[in-house]
Amino acid sequence: MHKKILLYIVLLIAGLNYAYAQDAAITGILNVGNGCDLSNAEDIGVAVRNDGPLLIDNNVVMNYTINGGATVSQTLGPGNPAATGAVYNFTFAQKADLSACDTDFDVLVWLEFPGDVNQANDTIRWSVRNDCTIIPGQVESDELVCIGNNGNTLNLVGQSNGTITNWVYSEDGGATWTNIPNTSTSYTFSNLTDDTQFAVEIDGGYCPNDVSSPASITIQALPTAGTLSGPTELCDVSANGVVNLNGNSGNVVDWELSTDNGVTWVNSGNTTTTESFSGLTQNTLFRALVDGGACANVYSDTLELSIVEASAPGLLETDTLICEDESLTLSLGSSVGSVQDWESSSDGTTWSPLSITGTTYNTGALSSSTYYRVLVKNGICPIENSNQVYIEVQPNISTGSISGGASVCATSASGVLTLSGNSSTIIEWESSTDSGMTWATIANTTTTENYTNLNQTTWYRVLIDGGVCPDQYSDTALINVSPITDAGVLEQDTLICEGDSLTLNLNSNIGSIIDWESSTDGSNWTSLVNTSDSYMVDSILTPTYYRVIVKSGVCAEDTTNIIFVDLNPDPTANAGLDIDILEGDTIMLNGSGGQIGGWTNGESLSDSLIYDPLAFPTETTTYYLTVMNSFGCTDTDNVTITVGTAIPDLDVKNVLTPNGDGYNDTWIIEGLAAFSSTQVEIYNIYGRMVYQSLDYQNEWDGKFEGKALPNGSYLYVVTPDGYENAIKGTLMILGDE
Incomplete structure (x- = not known):
């Protein structure tokens, strides 16, 4: 684009100088322009215009350079238009070499002549681009890679001319392509999972664009190891x-x-x-x-x-001679593998499984000779049999039995024992006097043993020669020697209170107690059905004799001494009659019997160790009187004092002193006026009524049938009119006080 702008500027300048006299101007480019595969003999031509009155002729020199190289000069030549404004198309005779590929050529053309009044329009410059036909080359190299974990660098080789626009790839065999922003001659791929082709797109400039040959990356699936x-x-x-x-x-x-x-x-x-x-x-x-x-x-x-490792049964030890019914533990040593079973055989040929998988086996009690072997297997290796062992069984001996055992009394402990039925010889007889704990040897090898004057129970046995088996003992014979019976001592004559109990004890007896007996006359005896060494006599009411019968084993019975249990008489306790009193009253108890006595519940008595204490209970109370006579025998009686609620405004005095001194000479009950009538009764300690009044007026002076009653305690019963409950209490008569 910049080359075209420069050309326009040059042409504009030339046009502006058109009006100058004696001037010539280069007004345009005839050739050569940008192209593909320009040669080394390209024409250089421009348009020359006469801008002055002078005729352009051979004194006008045309010049050009390529890229500032050597100047090529050539005169315009005669015969060119001389008229002002005439244009002459001029081509240099000497061709220009513009064959260098991918090259921008700087073409500079100018004219010169003497007297040129405007040199500003004498020159024209432009750029010519020669792009050669692309040689696209090859992306190297085709490769087989492992899926996923892969990578390598691809290189474009053999490419010339043109400019790399980008890389492209295809995963569908070249049907569609996807751009990869990369203008270098190498590209690194990684982690491909599909077959992929890689190619390079090349911009040809003024030549056609082209694409390199692709490299194919083939993806191999992961291998299967199997x-x-x-x-x-x-x-x-x-x-x-x-x-x-x-x-x-x-x-x-x-x-x-x-x-x-x-x-x-x-x-x-x-x-x-x-x-x-x-x-x-x-x-x-x-x-x-x-x-x-x-x-x-x-x-x-x-x-x-x-x-x-191969099965190795090891060594089974060892041939053995044992007795009948004896057991033996066999052991397998140094084996390789596990025990599959033990086997037994009576003839060493025919074998029976024992269902034992350990390395030891206990035969149990054997009654016949037997062979044994062990089957051992290690893993998948074949079963191997151990060596055989032979357990020879010797029959048991017969020890026989001893006859002549007996129970005898120590007075006649002699006799003969006999062994019979033994199958082997006698080594010795043995005896024991401690129930077989220890045995004493008797140097006797015959089948009979005499014993004489034994004084204690003795066991006998015979030791029989067992041969290869252990020596064995016969059964045991017992000579049970009973010691001479001694009934012992029954202690002792005793005097007890009537109705008491007594334990009698038997001492030093030899033998078993057959029975206890009792008698009331010492002649006729009654069994007490008791075989212990003591007897409880319960509540004896009659004097009685006692004895015990004892027997030692087979020896004769023996009877103890006789003891006599005699009785002392019991006293009779009398606690008096039950009495009702009012709250706050005091009454005298009248006990009797025995030689001494005592009361329980003494906390509400004036003295619990006398027969007639004063009682002042606050609630109904039973008092027990226990008396003892000179023999130490006792008896008990009781009296109950019922405590009632006091009658209002009635005060019964509990002392009468009819001695004529003017004080308490009659029995006084204060408050009688509050009742229409008041009934009273007086009883002595024997329960006999000694006075009665249906409407008492404080007149009784302690006499009965006209005679003064003896001093002592009397029971009164006072019943006011309109009250169901009587007032009971004790009245003391003290006539000489």
Whole structure:
């Protein structure tokens, strides 16, 4: 564009000078212009106009340079139009070389002649661009790559002429193309997942555009390594076989083996899909390396082949001689593998399983000779049988039995014991006097043993020679010696109170108590059905004799001494009659019996250790009088004092002193006037009424049937008219006070 602007400016300047005299001007370009594949002999031509009156002739010299190079000059020549304003198309005879490709040529043309009055229009300059036909070249190189994890740099080679516009790629075989903003001659691709073509678009300038030959990047899918199949366990006595690779997508590069659990691997040099092996002695891992093509080589899965040590049954020990019914524990040592079973046989030929999987076996009590062996299996290796052991069983001996055992009294402890039925010889007799805890040897090898004057129970047995079996004892014979019976001592004659209980005890007896007996006359005896060494006599009411019968084993009975239990008489306690009193009253109790007495509930008595204390209960109370006689025997009676609510305005005095002194000479009840009538009754301690009045007026002077009553305690009963409850209490008569 800038070249065209320059041309226009030159033409404008030329036009402006048209009016000058004696002037010539270059007014335009005839050739050459921009083009494709210009040659080395291009015409350079311009239009020359006569702008003055003078005729242009050979004194006008035309000149041009290319890119400031050597000047080419040529006269305009005679015969050109001389008229003012005439235009002459002038072409240089000497051709210009414009063949250089992709080149901008600076073309400068000018004229010169003497007397040129306006040189400003003598020159014209323009630019000529020569673009050569594109040689698009080739993107290198075609490549097979692994899907996803790939990358490489592509290069445009062999390209000349033109300008790289951009790279393009196609994922559909060249049907459509997508631009890649890149104007360099190289491009780096990465992580392709589809087949892709890459090419370069080239701008040809004044020549046609073109596209390079593409490079094809072919995507290879990830390889399949395949899986191994084959044995996973073999016995080391026959560790031969084949491992097969199945499902692999590429060729086998090599097989690898490891005997250290994959720490190190050894190549086998085998490129087939089968790997044969033989004579393996240790666990081995197998894997195959598969060619990945454009992708990395891959390993198949790993097959682990375990080599199992051959079954080794070890040593079963040992042939043994035992007795009948004896058991034996057999042990298997140094075996390789697990015990599958133990077997037994009575003849060493026909075997029976015992369903035992341990390394030891207890035979239990054997009654016949038996062979044994053990079956051992290690993993997949065949079962191996151990050596046989023979357990020979010797029949038990017969120890026989002892006859002559007896129960005897110490007075006649002699006799003979006899052993019979024994199948072997007698080693010795033995005796024990402590129930078999310890035994004493008797130097006797015959079948009979005499015993004489035994004084205690004795056990006897015989030791029989067992041969290869243990010596054995016969059964045991017992001579049960009963000590001479001694009934012991029954203590002692006793005097007790009537109705008391007594425990009688028997001491120092030898033998068992047969019974206790009692008698009221010492002649006729009654069984008490008691075999213990004591007897409780409960509530004796009659003097009684007692004795005990004792018997030691087979010895005769013996009877104890006789004791007599005699009785003392009991006293009779009399606590008096039950009495009703009012709240706040005091009454005298009248107890009797025995030689001494005492009351319970003494906290409401004036003295609990006398027969006639004053009682002042605040609520109904029962008092118990216990009396004792000179024999120490006791009796108890009780009296209940019922405490009632006091009658209002009635005060019963509890003391009468009919001695004529003017004080308390009659029995006074204050408050009688408040009632229409008041009934009174007086009783002595024996319950006999000694005075009665239906309307008492404080007139009684302590007499009964005209005679003064003796001093003492009397019971009164006072019943005011209109009251159901009587007032009861004790009145003391003190005539001489």
